[in-house]
Amino acid sequence: MALIIGALVQIAPVAAQDSSFGALARVDMVQTRLDDTRDGLRLGLGLTQGVPFRVFTLDGPPRLVLDFREVDWRGADAGMIDWAERARAVRMGAFRPGWSRMVVDLAGPYAVESANATTDHETGGVLIEVELTEIDAEAFAARAGAPPLPGWEDVQGGLPAVKRARQAGEERLLVVLDPGHGGIDPGAEREGHNEKNLMLRFARELREVLLRAGGFDVALTRENDEFVSLERRVAIAQQLGADVFISLHADALSEGRAHGATVYTLADSASDEASAALAERHNRAGILAGVDLTKADDIVAGVLIDLARQETGPRADRLARAIRLGIEEQGLPLHSRPLREAGFSVLKSADIPSVLVELGFLSSQKDRDNLLDDAWRARMANGIRDALIAWRMADAAAARLVRQ
Numbered sequence: 001m002a003l004i005i006g007a008l009v010q011i012a013p014v015a016a017q018d019s020s021f022g023a024l025a026r027v028d029m030v031q032t033r034l035d036d037t038r039d040g041l042r043l044g045l046g047l048t049q050g051v052p053f054r055v056f057t058l059d060g061p062p063r064l065v066l067d068f069r070e071v072d073w074r075g076a077d078a079g080m081i082d083w084a085e086r087a088r089a090v091r092m093g094a095f096r097p098g099w100s101r102m103v104v105d106l107a108g109p110y111a112v113e114s115a116n117a118t119t120d121h122e123t124g125g126v127l128i129e130v131e132l133t134e135i136d137a138e139a140f141a142a143r144a145g146a147p148p149l150p151g152w153e154d155v156q157g158g159l160p161a162v163k164r165a166r167q168a169g170e171e172r173l174l175v176v177l178d179p180g181h182g183g184i185d186p187g188a189e190r191e192g193h194n195e196k197n198l199m200l201r202f203a204r205e206l207r208e209v210l211l212r213a214g215g216f217d218v219a220l221t222r223e224n225d226e227f228v229s230l231e232r233r234v235a236i237a238q239q240l241g242a243d244v245f246i247s248l249h250a251d252a253l254s255e256g257r258a259h260g261a262t263v264y265t266l267a268d269s270a271s272d273e274a275s276a277a278l279a280e281r282h283n284r285a286g287i288l289a290g291v292d293l294t295k296a297d298d299i300v301a302g303v304l305i306d307l308a309r310q311e312t313g314p315r316a317d318r319l320a321r322a323i324r325l326g327i328e329e330q331g332l333p334l335h336s337r338p339l340r341e342a343g344f345s346v347l348k349s350a351d352i353p354s355v356l357v358e359l360g361f362l363s364s365q366k367d368r369d370n371l372l373d374d375a376w377r378a379r380m381a382n383g384i385r386d387a388l389i390a391w392r393m394a395d396a397a398a399a400r401l402v403r404q
């Protein structure tokens with residue numbers, strides 16, 4: 001019987017004569033493909049130079065994950081790589097600064113049997129070969145998990161959350177803007193545009209507008225095209241002691257002709273089916289990106305929602321209404337039901353009023369044109385700025401009422 005290993009970490013050697021040393025490794029598509037074998041799968045991945053990497057599997061659902069020192073994926077097409085029936089989908093892209101990831105959705109419990117890297121001493125190129133064989137689901141689950149990788153520090157751990165007093169309308173407001181998706185998770189994609197890039201651009205523009213207005217400090221959950229887990233987005237807001245958290249999105253719908261902006265707040269049951277589907281899709285972003293969600297505790301999440309709703313819920317509702325009004329006053333299109341609720345994981349900070357704004361739908365031609373229009377985005381940013389100014393006063397007034 002073949003030796004089955006759960007994971008492997010390796011530093012692929014860099015050839016001494018490699019003239020491209022220092023540049024990013026690129027994918028060699030000639031050597032890169034995923035095929036079925038007699039009792040599993042084989043992945044061959046060609047890179048133009050050696051990089052540290054690790055290979056492991058995750059359960060719930062079964063996935064194969066490869067992490068690398070940053071790889072340039074340009075020209076690498078998932079459709080040209082995946083020839084295996086036992087692989088449902090392949091994704092690759094940036095994962096965090098300096099690191100790249102490839103995720104293969106497996107059709108069943110296929111474990112890593114061997115993983116090797118061989119260097120071509122003529123070209124300096126490296127071929128990574130991973131063999132997977134079928135094992136029973138229980139054994140697969142037991143082996144799943146990421147091994148430590150040198151240089152891969154966990155940004156999430158360590159920093160304690162800052163507990164700040166509820167804002168009273170006088171101090172500077174710390175706004176955390178959360179551009180949706182990023183890196184390996186592009187979000188919605190239509191006509192050559194993707195949600196992750198559009199939202200990063202809008203978040204930067206909105207930051208400028210808020211800083212110019214004065215009275216605001218602004219932080220972004222990501223500054224670049226990198227993957228940030230939902231947990232980390234929430235952790236960033238908590239570590240900074242944010243007064244307000246605004247997640248920015250522009251998703252696509254497969255059905256209907258919905259258009260216009262929608263503002264979401266947190267609830268454990270969604271206000272309608274479309275909202276439930278949207279939240280579900282977003283909450284699964286970690287699965288797409290190869291994050292281990294098997295340790296997530298649903299009971300704890302439920303308790304957190306209850307706690308969050310008690311004091312923070314009404315404050316978040318007030319923020320959602322203010323943003324709706326701000327958008328309306330700019331004369332910008334709103335969805336036919338612009339205030340909705342759903343169980344978005346990214347809104348689960350217990351004490352930070354959090355909303356998720358769908359600026360429009362990438363599936364709507366009109367919304368897409370708007371999102372690409374500088375003047376439209378400037379008005380949207382002004383609308384949100386006005387909403388935050390109005391909310392700051394209303395929220396402080398409500399706090400004074402509670403205290404009396």
Ligand SMILES: [Zn+2]
Nearest residue numbers: 180187249251
């Ligand atoms: Zn989104």
